[in-house]
Amino acid sequence: MDTLNLAVIGAGYWGPNHIRTFSNLSGCAVSTVIDLDNGRLERIKAMYPGMNCSTDYRQALGDPKVHALVVSTPTSTHYAIAKEAILAGKHILCEKPLCETAAQAADLAALAAEHHVVLMTGHVFLFNAGILKLKEVVDAGTLGRLQYLSAVRTNLGPIRSDVNAAYDLATHDISVFNWILGSAPETVSATGASFIRPGVEDVVFITLKYPGGAIGSINASWLDPKKVRQMTVVGNKGMATWDDMQPATPVAIYDKGVNVTQEYNDYGEFLRLSMWDGDVRLPKVRTDEPLKVQAQEFVKAIQSGIVAKSDGVFSLGVVQTLDAITASMRLGGSPIVIGS
Numbered sequence: 001m002d003t004l005n006l007a008v009i010g011a012g013y014w015g016p017n018h019i020r021t022f023s024n025l026s027g028c029a030v031s032t033v034i035d036l037d038n039g040r041l042e043r044i045k046a047m048y049p050g051m052n053c054s055t056d057y058r059q060a061l062g063d064p065k066v067h068a069l070v071v072s073t074p075t076s077t078h079y080a081i082a083k084e085a086i087l088a089g090k091h092i093l094c095e096k097p098l099c100e101t102a103a104q105a106a107d108l109a110a111l112a113a114e115h116h117v118v119l120m121t122g123h124v125f126l127f128n129a130g131i132l133k134l135k136e137v138v139d140a141g142t143l144g145r146l147q148y149l150s151a152v153r154t155n156l157g158p159i160r161s162d163v164n165a166a167y168d169l170a171t172h173d174i175s176v177f178n179w180i181l182g183s184a185p186e187t188v189s190a191t192g193a194s195f196i197r198p199g200v201e202d203v204v205f206i207t208l209k210y211p212g213g214a215i216g217s218i219n220a221s222w223l224d225p226k227k228v229r230q231m232t233v234v235g236n237k238g239m240a241t242w243d244d245m246q247p248a249t250p251v252a253i254y255d256k257g258v259n260v261t262q263e264y265n266d267y268g269e270f271l272r273l274s275m276w277d278g279d280v281r282l283p284k285v286r287t288d289e290p291l292k293v294q295a296q297e298f299v300k301a302i303q304s305g306i307v308a309k310s311d312g313v314f315s316l317g318v319v320q321t322l323d324a325i326t327a328s329m330r331l332g333g334s335p336i337v338i339g340s
């Protein structure tokens with residue numbers, strides 16, 4: 001295949017970013033855009049004259065010239081569209097989260113493997129240069145054994161009607177935590193509250209317990225007027241922070257911590273605490289656009305048949321976590337064991 005032809009399904013707030021990104025990528029062309037809203041399609045046609053536009057995604061599924069699809073419709077529609085696309089033999093980059101339930105995610109992951117198509121979820125923060133640096137620092141052992149990770153993700157909107165703030169916002173942090181720790185959590189507990197639409201939590205407070213003892217904490221809200229995207233990773237040898245609102249120096253590495261040693265003397269045993277307060281480093285971080293890096297990885301995955309990051313199985317781990325978060329919120333914060 002000389003040129004990879006793509007169709008983008010969903011041209012609302014986010015879809016046009018995929019259209020722009022893939023249109024500018026060498027070896028790729030966006031030939032088709034699908035949306036239920038004709039007004040949105042008119043705007044796309046004005047920007048990309050000659051674009052094949054339709055209100056029916058099945059038109060793209062039946063078109064042999066379309067090799068791959070980007071699904072950028074509301075989360076509640078992902079499962080049905082992705083399933084039909086896999087059965088039609090199309091490679092898929094599906095926006096986050098992959099779907100609504102763990103059962104749906106397991107189905108999609110299995111179907112993609114069975115039909116030999118690439119299924120990748122747009123967990124775009126896995127392609128964010130600051131997060132890549134954080135992972136590099138953790139993998140190099142600079143922070144030692146990880147003790148906890150915490151994240152805050154707030155902004156005023158966009159307010160969703162189909163999924164809660166965990167599915168829409170905390171998904172990003174869950175994908176990063178799971179990637180850094182190499183596993184989905186074992187146990188989840190969460191509380192949240194709905195102020196705008198009954199049953200759709202606008203704010204969530206999540207606690208995740210990972211194998212090996214690390215704990216994760218996420219606060220996400222679309223009702224908070226201050227845009228915050230921050231993460232802190234604390235290990236027994238040091239800590240690191242990421243702040244997406246600091247584009248020049250998003251990552252800081254702190255040579256700070258506390259050591260506990262058990263000591264014995266004539267009066268018995270006691271714990272000795274020693275704290276150290278060393279340098280703070282601001283490592284150089286590249287400024288590549290995460291959406292472009294994600295698009296490049298998707299193309300590579302189609303060419304090689306290997307999805308290096310954010311494949312169906314990884315996406316299942318994220319959706320299992322989201323499923324458990326919602327179950328815990330419905331039970332007033334009771335812990336939910338994932339997979340139980």
Ligand SMILES: NC(=O)c1ccc[n+]([C@@H]2O[C@H](COP(=O)([O-])OP(=O)(O)OC[C@H]3O[C@@H](n4cnc5c(N)ncnc54)[C@H](O)[C@@H]3O)[C@@H](O)[C@H]2O)c1
Pocket residue numbers: 009010011012013014015034035036037040055057071072073074075077095096097122124158168
């Ligand atoms: N990675 C990120 O940072 C990021 C940012 C924003 C949104 N998103 C994700 O992108 C997806 C879309 O979000 P959005 O903010 O663009 O939503 P949106 O509501 O602005 O746009 C969704 C579009 O999909 C269209 N649509 C709905 N059902 C359709 C169907 N069956 N066939 C064709 N078109 C259909 C709607 O008409 C609408 O234009 C969501 O999954 C969201 O989580 C990701």
